[in-house]
Amino acid sequence: MTLDWITPADRLKSLPPYVFARLDELKVRAREQGLDLIDLGMGNPDGATPRPVVEAAIAALQDPANHGYPPFEGTAGFRQTITAWYQRRYGVKLDPDSEALPLLGSKEGLTHLALAYVNPGDVVLVPSPAYPAHFRGPAIAGADIYSMILKPENDWVIDLKAIPDEVAERAKLLYFNYPSNPTAATAPREFFEEIVAFARRFNILLVHDLCYAELAFDGYQPTSLLEIPGAMEIGVEFHTMSKTYNMAGWRVGFVVGNRHIVQGLRTLKTNLDYGIFRVLQTAAETALNLPDEYLHEVQTRYRTRRDFLIQGFAELGWSIPKTKATMYLWVPCPPGITSTDFALSVLQQTGVVVTPGNAFGSGGEGYVRVSLIADCDRLGEALNRFKQAGITFQAGAALASNLKP
């Protein structure tokens, strides 16, 4: 019996085609052929969760008091740790009872926020390229998405002046993310001041994703939206334990900011989930209280890889500006080839997996994202394979035609 008479809901059909699917298929095929894949495609940190975090989780797991349903709004201990961390890092004072909410990973909260605040047809402003949850959430909610196309000549920072007033007047939410995935761009503090003024002028809820809060290099300190005067009235900020603490599989994040918005998201979530296993909240508290030496260690790891890969790409003709943060390089494709074709042919010819930029929206066309999630030995091997396959930036149109998958 077939079920072809059951059609998916419109909200499912509204989801854009998944560029990763074809890449995945080729990855499976390459593995079957015995090809040694170097996967730099995902944003999945390759390191281990810090030992004290694992130990705190093991100890918490031994206590039966932690085995029942957790509180919907997260444990008081985790919420207080979050607000103390904000005070320490940014000098921002938050109320742990109403202005902080633990999440089952930040992706969950970013997506559900749209369900809590967007009616079908509401305008939501989203950069292109962007982290997929920033446009998939609004798409599921039925939003009318206005793409703010990011440009290299603007250093991939949103150009607020390019948004027509009549669009801004209709907009309800604006998602943004600096330091950015996928472009690795950072935005100056003045930009944060401008965007707060813009949001206040047009009554737009600002949704800032600060998941690379700590993965910054060479003394650069990312800005928190909530440091900006007036931001608490119109904004929320998302964080994750996934990246800094190598805890992607644990599924813990949190949101802080305007209490009405945080509580609105909480109300939706009380109808969807039961919160985070207490054991994981204890572990996350331990992570946020780790000494700064741990952060320096992680930062050094990614900075070393960044320098190594930028140097190696330079020898192949790619000039990539030094990134100040994140675990990515945003690399232009050789002229005359699309992101998807380039990523597919690189995979076929070298076994190196990179992500086509258009997976992050049409504004990412012409670029691929390379994740710094392998050690320098493996990155060196990837560079060697590029060299052997003749994949260089200058090869241009000739390369494009013989690269066609």
Ligand SMILES: *Cc1c(COP(=O)(O)O)cnc(C)c1O
């Ligand atoms: C990795 C990443 C996240 C983290 O998502 P989790 O669900 O917390 O693991 C969120 N936003 C961006 C931009 C990311 O790159």
